Amino acid sequence: MKLGKLVATGFALSLLAASALAQTITFRFNDPEAPGMRQALDEFEKMNPGIKVTMQRASWGDAQQQFLREAAVGTAPDVAQLAFVWPRSFGGAGALRPLDDLIKRPGLGVKGWDDFFARDLAHGPDGKVYGIPFTTDTFAMIWNKDLFAQAGITEFPKDYESLRAASQAIHQKTGKTGWGFPAGSCGTPTIWFALNFYWWSKGPGLIDQGPDGKFRVAMTPAQIQEGLDYYNRYIQEGHNPKSSMSFCLWGAPEIVEGMLSGSMAVATVPDTVAIEINTKWKQRNPDKPTPFATSPHPAGTNGSRTFFGGRMLGISANSKHVEASWKLIQFLTQPEPTFTKFYTNYTPAQRAALDARAWTPELSGYPEQLKTARSWGAYGVGPVAIPFMWNAVGRAAGSVFIGEKTSAQAASELHDAISKELAKNQK
Amino acid sequence: MTTVASGRSIWTDQRRFLLVALVPTFFFLACFYIYPTVFNLETSFTDLSLFGLRKGGEWVGIDNYVEILASGDFRRVVWNTVIWLTVVGVSVRIALGLALAFLLNSPVLKRWRLQTLARILLIVPWATPPVVAIVVWRWLLDPRVGAINATLMSLGIVDQPVAFLAERLWVWPALITIITWNTLPLVTLTFMASLQSLPEELLEAARIDGASRWQQIRYVYLPHLKPAIIVMVLMSTFWTFNNFVYVWLVTGAGPGLYTNVMATEVYIQAFINGRFGFSAATGIIMATIMTIFGLIYLRVVAERELSEEQT
Known part of the structure; x- marks a missing residue:
């Protein structure tokens, strides 16, 4: 009997230890390139053995309402892909965690926070940063x-x-x-x-x-x-x-x-x-x-x-794994390997990383259009x-x-x- | 004295048993019907928005109701819901359901041994989930690759493909066609079941009296079908008036807001414009209209007709 109790306790402890070692975070990804993104996440897991990432899917048409509904009851995914113009209203709604303390750390993008496009759209009504520009397009x-x-x-x-x-x-x-x-x-x-x-x-x-x-x-x-x-x-x-x-x-x-x-x-x-x-x-x-x-x-x-369109990344206000979530954002904002190997149809929203995107001649209109594109500006922050x-x-x-x-x-x-x-x- | 006492005790036991037996039902009614209804009513007096779900809405009294009832757009939404979707939609379904029921019940089909096949074919649309039916119909009606346009063009009936779901002239008829196709079988089967319970002697007596085919329908079949028709009109009206899926998936309430109905308005206000309070008020108005309709219908039509039937 005593031996049985001992075995059971040992088993429970080992389970607890295992769960403490491997932290699982959820990442809501809405683009069609799910297989490529999964490979990128596998690469992230290899580099961070203590973190597992579950990829959740939603269509862009439903993503906004779904995230806000989940955030209202504390079940939103840890990290979510957001449209460029969402962080302000999501931040105002209390659905996202402010990131001001995290963006000061090294390891974000190629040259840090100041090098990102569309930072104006990343701020909430309270002036805090709620999103990290991930990709840009037009x-x-x-x-x-x-x-x-x-x-x-x-x-x-x-x-x-x-x-x-x-x-x-x-x-x-x-x-x-x-x-x-x-x-x-x-x-x-x-x-x-x-x-x-x-x-x-x-x-x-x-x-x-x-x-x-x-x-x-x-x-x-x-x-x-x-x-x-x-x-x-x-x-x-x-x-x-x-x-x-x-x-x-x-x-x-x-x-x-x-x-x-x-x-x-x-x-x-x-x-x-x-x-x-x-x-x-x-x-x-x-x-x-x-x-x-x-x-x-x-x-x-x-x-x-x-317009400068694109996606941002945000951490939900209910996330209990902020450190792991931030590590994922740091990984995803690096051109290598995300944009060079797995998510190759997208352009990083950073000036220093624009070259990571090789434009073929038949797509030459896009970099040219990006030069005259404008921010959503008052549309996004009004x-x-x-x-x-x-x-x-x-x-x-x-x-x-x-x-x-x-x-x-x-x-x-x-x-x-x-x-x-x-x-x-x-x- | 013992008998009385034991009688009382039995009655009390039975009552207690009944109350206990009803508890689960009341529990589910309270959780899934009464609470959401009361919550929705409360929300309709607030300015709760999609972006304010965490902090909740502020009390705005009857502002949402005033805004809805004063809006010209809402009057058009009511018109679309009541006239196009419900009156036209239900009338077409009941008329076609009756016609099909008579056809499937006709001795001709029986003679040709086609009754079983016809009934199986009738059930196919009913067994098709609405979403699947809508996808298939959208494809059939597609101006570019749709089979209907291809047929019309090959027969020389039209020169250019018709955008059935995008042109004012066609969008409502196309929508009602899709709804009718998917929901007609239940109506037809109900009428068929009622027709089959018609005593043969009544028909024989009518024939002996020299009643024509039309007179048989008018004075024998239709009075017999009346209870079924009353119930189907009531049920179809509720289903159709409250229906969201057909309109939203077929036209997205467009083109413009040309096919916007109350159910899609509730969705647009809540999940596109983010106005949960306003949307809840629209839902309450919608429920009120249906409740009034149901009460009037039951009082004026159903009670009178059914009591006539019994006498």
Whole structure:
């Protein structure tokens, strides 16, 4: 009996010891490259034998709500991948742990905290740091050189009106879709980006911060309407067919397959989708050169404007393994081996690590676009949540595209909705 | 005296047993129905947001309700929910369910020994989970690769593919087609079961009296089917009015907000706009509308019709 008790106690102690030695942390990863990321995590575990990492998955569409719900009841993952514009609101909601004490330590990225992009978006309303910029990206235009050549166009248009003319000419001469932007409505539609790119190229954005520090709606209904009219013309003129209203995401199969089959001449996509299109083309046509090139978006009086997008990494407020979580963040922000071996389609959000990304010639539009990309700025740090504006802009555009509302009516209602939300939230 | 005493004791024991037996039911009702309802009601009077879940919401009184009821968008959401989704959707389902039930019950199918096959085919849509049905239908209706557009174009009926789920003219009919396809079998089977319980003598008497086929339907079949129709209308209305999955997965409440209904509005407000309090108030209004409908329907229609049936 005594021996039995002794064995049982020994077994329990050994279990306790084992659990104390190997700490398990959870990492929420939302990108499609899960196998590559798992390999990176395996490498991390080899370098840190006392830490095991469980990778959890969520789609980007659900990730925000899921994390906030889990954080509210203390079950959020230790480390989470976040969109660039989330740390402020997540930090304000108490869902993330402040990282100010940790970023002072050595071992973060190549040259430490000051070398990261988009640090303004990493701060919460209380001024504390809640996220570490992980990757950066932007949208550029991918276009089919053959279809442009068939329409007699030799180079990519430099302004928005020329792009519309080119899109129309391609459709008239080849019968193919010109710029086939997704015009569908959903919570996170692509038209939100396309409209902002257009608006920013002309000057103001929807939300701006005045010299007094107060946020304001920086566009008039007429300026909003101009953007809605611009994209609506593509649909009404038929060079972006009405069927484009049946999908809303930038990486939709309709876009990828449309470009691959040569039935679409232009698309606006992030680099990951451009890579997918080029890779699939090479797989399907091993002996042919790729017909695709990439270019920055057209420019307006304010230049060619897209956004610095990307992902951040954060530690949840409920994490009991802060040290292990921080070690994982330190590991993931090193270009070698994460970005050079496992997560190769992404660009580290650090100036000193930009070279870790080798751009192929057909993707040359992306580094060029990054030079003129802007931060979300007041959108990210202002009192109107981006998901609110994203949804409202997408719905307004949708109602114009189907002819339910005039562009003037939709623009006026959108202006009112954002003004009201801003007035309500701005203390 | 002993008898009375023991009688009382038996009654008390039975009551105690009943109370004990009901405890689990009350427990589950309290945990999973009453508590969430009360919590939702309380939330609807606050400004609780997605970003404020940890700190909770602040009391705003009836502000959420005032904002909802004053909003033009909400009136359109109610219109979509009541007229398009519920009235049109349920009417189509009941009418088609009746027609199919008559067809499947017809002597012609019996004569050709097709009844069993027809019933199996009828069950297939019902056995298909809604999410699967929606994916299949989205693919069928797809303007680029969809079989329906391919057929219409090959027959020369249309020149250009039709974006069924993105054009104003087509989106509601397409949505109702998908919902009807997936939910019609239950309605049809219920009507079929009722038809099969119709006494043959009644039909024979009608035939002997010289009743035409239409008169048989009007004066024999339909009165017999009335209780089943009443129950199916009530159940279908509740299911359809509260349904979220079809609209959200088929159209995402779009294009624009053209197909936004109350259930999708609750989701959009809570999980896209992050306004939990506002969303909870929308849910309460939704539940209130259904409760009023249920009470009126049961009082005015069901009680009268069913009592007529019994007399």
